[in-house]
Amino acid sequence: MSDGPILRVRDLKKYFEISSLLGRSRAFVKAVDGVSFEIGDKEVFSLIGESGSGKTTTGRLILRLIEPTSGSINFMGKEIVGMGEEEMRRMRKDMQIIFQDPYASLNPRMRIGDAVAEPLIVSGLANEEEAKERAIEMLDRVGLIPGKEMAQRLPHNLSGGQRQRVAIARAMITRPKFIVADEAVSMLDMSIKASIVSLLESFRREVGLSMLFITHDISIAKLISDRVAIMYLGKIVEMGPMRRIIESPAHPYTKALLEAVPSVMRRKREKTIELKGEMPDPRNPPSGCRFSNRCPFANERCHREEPALVEIERGHFVSCHFPLPPASH
Amino acid sequence: MPLMSVESLEITYMALGGRIKAVDGISFSLEQGEWMTVVGESGSGKSTLAYAIMRLVPPPGKITGGKIVFDGMNLLELDKEKLRKIRGKEIAMVFQDPMTSLDPLRRVGDQAAELFVEHEGLDMEEAKKRAEEAMKSVRLPQHVLNSYPHQLSGGQRQRVMIAMAMSLRPKLLIADEPTTALDVLVQEGIMELLNSMKEEGTSILLITHDLSLAANWSDRIMVMYAGRLAELGNTEDLVERPLHPYTKGLLDSVPDLWSDKEVKPIEGNPPDMRYPPPGCRFHPRCPMAMEICSKKEPPILSIDKRVVSCWLMAKEGGKA
Numbered sequence: 001m002s003d004g005p006i007l008r009v010r011d012l013k014k015y016f017e018i019s020s021l022l023g024r025s026r027a028f029v030k031a032v033d034g035v036s037f038e039i040g041d042k043e044v045f046s047l048i049g050e051s052g053s054g055k056t057t058t059g060r061l062i063l064r065l066i067e068p069t070s071g072s073i074n075f076m077g078k079e080i081v082g083m084g085e086e087e088m089r090r091m092r093k094d095m096q097i098i099f100q101d102p103y104a105s106l107n108p109r110m111r112i113g114d115a116v117a118e119p120l121i122v123s124g125l126a127n128e129e130e131a132k133e134r135a136i137e138m139l140d141r142v143g144l145i146p147g148k149e150m151a152q153r154l155p156h157n158l159s160g161g162q163r164q165r166v167a168i169a170r171a172m173i174t175r176p177k178f179i180v181a182d183e184a185v186s187m188l189d190m191s192i193k194a195s196i197v198s199l200l201e202s203f204r205r206e207v208g209l210s211m212l213f214i215t216h217d218i219s220i221a222k223l224i225s226d227r228v229a230i231m232y233l234g235k236i237v238e239m240g241p242m243r244r245i246i247e248s249p250a251h252p253y254t255k256a257l258l259e260a261v262p263s264v265m266r267r268k269r270e271k272t273i274e275l276k277g278e279m280p281d282p283r284n285p286p287s288g289c290r291f292s293n294r295c296p297f298a299n300e301r302c303h304r305e306e307p308a309l310v311e312i313e314r315g316h317f318v319s320c321h322f323p324l325p326p327a328s329h
Numbered sequence: 330m331p332l333m334s335v336e337s338l339e340i341t342y343m344a345l346g347g348r349i350k351a352v353d354g355i356s357f358s359l360e361q362g363e364w365m366t367v368v369g370e371s372g373s374g375k376s377t378l379a380y381a382i383m384r385l386v387p388p389p390g391k392i393t394g395g396k397i398v399f400d401g402m403n404l405l406e407l408d409k410e411k412l413r414k415i416r417g418k419e420i421a422m423v424f425q426d427p428m429t430s431l432d433p434l435r436r437v438g439d440q441a442a443e444l445f446v447e448h449e450g451l452d453m454e455e456a457k458k459r460a461e462e463a464m465k466s467v468r469l470p471q472h473v474l475n476s477y478p479h480q481l482s483g484g485q486r487q488r489v490m491i492a493m494a495m496s497l498r499p500k501l502l503i504a505d506e507p508t509t510a511l512d513v514l515v516q517e518g519i520m521e522l523l524n525s526m527k528e529e530g531t532s533i534l535l536i537t538h539d540l541s542l543a544a545n546w547s548d549r550i551m552v553m554y555a556g557r558l559a560e561l562g563n564t565e566d567l568v569e570r571p572l573h574p575y576t577k578g579l580l581d582s583v584p585d586l587w588s589d590k591e592v593k594p595i596e597g598n599p600p601d602m603r604y605p606p607p608g609c610r611f612h613p614r615c616p617m618a619m620e621i622c623s624k625k626e627p628p629i630l631s632i633d634k635r636v637v638s639c640w641l642m643a644k645e646g647g648k649a
Contacts, residue, residue: 050512051512159599161598162598189371190370190582191370191578191582192594192598193582193584194593194594195594195596198592198594216512216513218513219583219585220584222584223584223592257513257514258586260514260516260517261586262516262539263544263545263586263587263588264568264580264588265585265587266587267545267565267568275514278482278484278515
């Protein structure tokens, strides 16, 4: 494999057609509207955003669970937009997904050993007997011990955290190079979240896994991410190294988002940015900068002209006409 | 005198193959104008406790012991008629999913107005005016009144519920995971609304699994584990000097944006409440567990302004 990024996404768009009021004109929700980023080998890249930001749609486009309207997705040197089904099927063993809800993503009548073995059999990587053996090893590996015994259980006999471990085992059994974790720990109890994140982290360390980590929870993202992109109404508004974004957010939206995160350490909340109103209807985003109607600093230019995503310091990009001044390193 | 005191409350679910004590001997009091947050994981009994105060424990659950004294009355002894008057007017509750408490087929404004007809005996016209004011007070646009619940965002629906709860000026507001499904900016707006109610004298009982949220907004925090009280204290004392190993474990397991401390998960899982462990229910996960912890339930100790249930503290001279 080359030294380049494992994933390169260019100008990705997904417009969903919606029925308009009278059913005459065509209307679109621009769920993802020109998103570009790269994920390096062994890198964890987080997409953070509120509901309606397009972060989940982006993850599904990359796995081609849905088809993009336009744009390019290059995975391990190959363009996968428009790739034929047969080739895509082979590609899938290298790209897996972990969903938010382990209750919904596991077949309730399938023993977990079989659920974990299934992807190996489906992708023709092992016969049934080998697959079952490897599933047991994988259950041990993800902390469902003893794997041999756990393999016999049904999903409803497991706790939420255990089910999410099954989902991870199922994703990792084909030894993928890359996974998309879509709100993978959001529904878990707080004492469990960190252990699931450290399990994912251990796969990165040991087998060089790259990851797209999609979440609305910035504190969790911070635990595992090298870099992060903040999305708002279908666009990336800021992108850069995780630590730098936390210490020196350049986009007013990023700063407001960070200040709203509850924290045991900062109990006296410092609020420097007061947002106006609510997230606009995605069918009807404001003209110019999409954040302009909520931004306390917006002026006439912001309402008129859409800002480009530009690099303001090494590796730190922001889409704002008036970015906040950088904090010192 | 506190606004409410809960004494040795016990709630039991009669399940196939046995009884589950979802809430087991919980006592605390709440002052007028105080914000207390109950923190716990799934199965801790925190929501069951909230429902019990409203006398809304869903069957097969039953309040099997204890007292809830609110404003001088034991809520557990009130008849249906008196309860109906207290609910909404004296004690209001908002839930995690506001869709469960809004009628999907009726406009929001009509539902809000009905509240004032019912509780304040207003005629429909006056009631509609009050509903308008209520939506304004939570900064919701007027068109919300003419909308059906499904036409609103999750955050807007929750603000509608809070507007309705606020407008009757209850003495106590119980909020059960009101922001769990919402984004952080929306969550912050909701917390600010609860705080403004508190400033006007309403007591707040927030139920959440999020210790950070509790730390940011409450005067006191009660930590529950497997149906029992683990620790209760002033927010600052509890987060800065936790006494119970479970509280400490939670604090260590919560990632924090503004700290580089190492995050350490609590090993193991909360118990299956059908088969709770003997002794202290936390002992199988407790790094400090001693022999006695697996044999005998720890006493509930008062140490200064703190309440803690742990054998480690019993040894260090707390009073039972």
